[in-house]
Amino acid sequence: MDVDKVPELEIPDKLSTRDGICLAGNFITNSKLSFSAFRNITRQTKDVPSPYANKEDVKVFHLQPNFIFDDPILRTLIGEANGIFVTLQELQKDGNKQDYVKISRTYRSIIRACLEKLQEAVDTSEEYQNFITILYSIECIWHLSEILFIDPIPSNVVTPQLLEWTRFHFPAAERNATDLLLHGRDADESEEYWPSVKGLILQGQIDVARAILQLHSMSESNAFKMAEQILKSMPSYNIYGGLSVQKFRSQWQYWLTDTERKLSTGIFATEPDLEEIIYIIIGNTQTWNKFIKQSQNWYELFPGFLFFTDPACKSFELGTLAQCWINRWANIKDFAHSNFMKHLDKVILYLLESDIHKVLHSIQQIGDNQWFVTHLTDLLYNCGQLELIGENKLTDCEDFRLSLLFDFGSTLMARDSIWLLGINYLEQCGLEGEGAVKTLLSRIPVKNEKQALKVIEIAQGRGYIEVEHEICKIFAKRSMALGRPGNALDWAIRSKDTTYVTSITDFFLEVSFLF
Template sequence: MEEDQPAAFAIVDPLCSRYANTLTGQFVVGSKIALAAYRPVTSNTRDAPTEFAGKDDVLIHMLQPEFNFDDPILRSLIAEANSTFVALQALKRRGSKAEYTKISRTYRSIIRACLEKLQDAVISADEVDDADAQSKYQQYISIFYSIECVWHLSEILFLDPTPSNAVVPQLLDWIRFHFPAAERMATDLLLLGREASDSEDYWPTLKGLILQGQVDVARALLHLHPQAETAHFKLTEQILKAMPVYNAHGGVSIQKFRSQWQYWLTDTERKIAANILAIEPNLEEIVQLVTGETQIWNAQIQETEYWYEFLPGYLFFTNPACKHFELGNAANTWLSRWVRVKGNNSNELKMKHLDRVILSLMENDMHQVIHAIQLMADNQWFVTHLIDLLYNCGQLQVVGENQVNECIKLRESLLYDFGSSLMTRNSLWQLGMDYLDHCGQEGQAALAMLLTKIPLHTEKQALKIIGIAQKKGFFEAEQEICKIQSKKSLNEERYGNALEWAIRSKDTLYVTSIADFLLNHYAKTGDMLCPDAIANIGAKMFISPRLVFLVKYFDFFQFYRKRDFLPAAELLVNLLESKITPEYFWPSLLIDSIPLLESKDPKILSKETCAILHHLESELVPLIDKKKKRLEKYPDESVEILKDYRIENIEEIINLLRLACARNLSRAIIIENTIMG
């Protein structure tokens, strides 16, 4: 028997080979890993660039497991299963056994419906001769058949045990469901009536029914045989009809049943030994199977591909009262027998992954079961939903110092990984939210972060995600999404939209940066961007002092354009006094005062004129001197201080401003003194 070998992938990277094939990696989003060549560094490594630095390209290799659920058929499965998952959480671990069993069967019915769709897809691919699609869907069928098979057995062993813990009747149902060939053929033969015995499948079907414990159906087929009224057929019918069948609800104790069974077995073996049935070897073989005759069963084992295929039938005839806790020993005993009988052909002894999972389940080795089902190529869908179901119904048994905490950690870890994986898929992120919602604080933190990573193609999508963030109280996520939208609009030169999204983010620093961008653009070009957006900011301007300055300056700008000089002058003086003017905007602000100061009809009084002159000498002149000194110290930085200020000759402008202040001051003083006189 061989174990599954891990898959190996070759990464071709010349730079990596020069560093002794060393790679370093980092998770990017979800399960995606970025790998690159890595230079091994130790305490003795010389701190200097390598000889390859700057010569070879550094390749970054992006690795990510294949995500099956991008396929439309599997996407429908994951969507339907999500609804069932949410319904399970609503029970809040207080549901009844029947409710949990119903949930489990709903999951299985979803898988079976998916398998039917996959079968149809295989047929369609075959019709159009699409070998790749056919191979892909065949692989999916193999995966989800195994999942349904394991889930069904888990349901029997953990969710729906009988009161007496007798497991054989349910195992018979399980094996009939997953090996339905004999039952289907029996249905066809029963429809043929008396002609059934003419079919070459008649006796193989009868044996198949007996091997699966379907004695009543086998008897019905025997009645169709033309010799059904002969002595040997009647004797076989009598033996099968008289066979004791264990019923946990029948009111018969185990001891009494075993006494009845032993009496029936002894009587049947005596009849076989008397060669009463030798006239019809097929009937004799059927009766020998019912009595558990070793050689006959071994002959049937030779024909099986799966070690567990005839185990339930054998237990039905030899240990029908087998309990849950006895199943592990019975399974290992049967497996050893299967290996021994089929030992002549070593190729048939290679246990498949499904074989090992089923053995672990029957042994109740939950750690091994969890490990094994995580290796199924279904992107952790199965292990996540099964463990969540077992946890919710109180049937998750794991070993640890504190079993309750270990179960919680295991479940939340699986939900976290699966939900995070879905959140990275454009079409499935809404489903991923439901899983992260139910895995504790870490899930909430991941959800808040991953909401900001969802690709946004329209503002409608952004508003939808913001609504979700608001509902869940994720203020930082809401803020980040607004900032992302603002940056996107800024890159698209939709400046009004960028400003609105920035304000909506309520991030003072970011709003300040957008306001700075608009003010800088005006200072350099004289063009006010997005005037409509600025005009309608209203009380929202108080989110940032810089935004307040932008709005107030825009008001001044509007008054000035309308030649409404008195309120413009008043607003300008208020801005000068406000202490919120950014350094780079002082030249523009003071230059804007020149036309008002040069007006023949004074718009600015003497007191305000003195204030302007004060700001000129205390703000702009020191700023210019500071720039000059920096240019002298670092001449290569720039040759034009004018780039910062939108002026041709800064010294000339300063002198003009001084002169304008002096003229306006003289006019204002004369007018003010005349009025007072």
């Protein structure tokens, strides 16, 4: 998905191409634009009739983005997310201590479930491929946000979590490894054997790679035994292991020097693939450049490179390290910076730079009707991470969250089938949200009396008497137009509109007088 490429839309209005006439647009709602021909008149303009009056048709064009949640599969996502959102607000209101990581993972789980459904049905609709791209980007960004902001490690050492993120979003090596383990002792006969082992190593999955190396027919040779010893003795930093970063780095340097010495003996000369693996784990520049050239995304190998070159790096160092890696990646791939940094690439960089402001600004451009930015912002706000935005930190981040909730709730209430969900978002927006609910409830396109009673029930539950009366008046007039005066009288009485009750009563009296 590349939202940097702005789509062009031609509006077929001939009148706006005439001399002195242009095409002007105005917002009708936060997501709908109205365009029409416009003649700019100032106080210097002569007061004469337009030469195009009564000659050209004046057309009004309404433009708005597609609402992707009208699709039945995506409808389940918005419904389940609404339930999680409501639960979070209720728990916050009660003052209970929250497990924000659990809530974040629940959000991600419903995204993954929706992705699976879309992948199963992708052959039935071309649009589903676009939905898959959107949801994949959302889940990828959300997962990294969870690691860096919602579930931060006390020591700020994030490489193990970044490796987990890479494995999750680039699962090919792990899938191939599963197949190889099922093959048993003849696994090395597969063409995917060495690519799979190297893919696992590049992702820091040392233990799985060792298990597959044990399946090789030459696993008892000196070269394989030496490789096993090197991989097994490789230091691994654990924040709960009681080892300081300085002590770990000292052990790492000793292991690295010892590995380079063993490599220089030429013991791996007869096994070039095994030798390349050792070059990977010592961070050999030439070897890594080879795999960088084969990679598709700049962030695909970045966590693995950190694992073998700076495994104890801190989260605040990621921005600088990522920028250096991007420059290297672009040079090796022979890309201009603007040619490969697409939307998802940029958002991931902003996350690694801990620039939440840019992250939230960027994800508003994802074509998901603001679902993602609204829910992620709300979660980050509730766990205290939005205080990084703005000068007046608390006020700014709260206003930003409320504006997203207001816009998203208003958008949902404009949809016939899911208007009820929008109320839950607007109710978090104070008096402004309450006013919007009152206004929008009375504008819901009610098609029958059953729907009307549902809206009235919602209005009564919130004490919106004016809304109830307005809907009753509408149905009273509708019943009269359909020739059902008795039903109209019932609605009129419920509306508490004495004038309208009187007029309907007079109608009954006139009819009875005729008979």
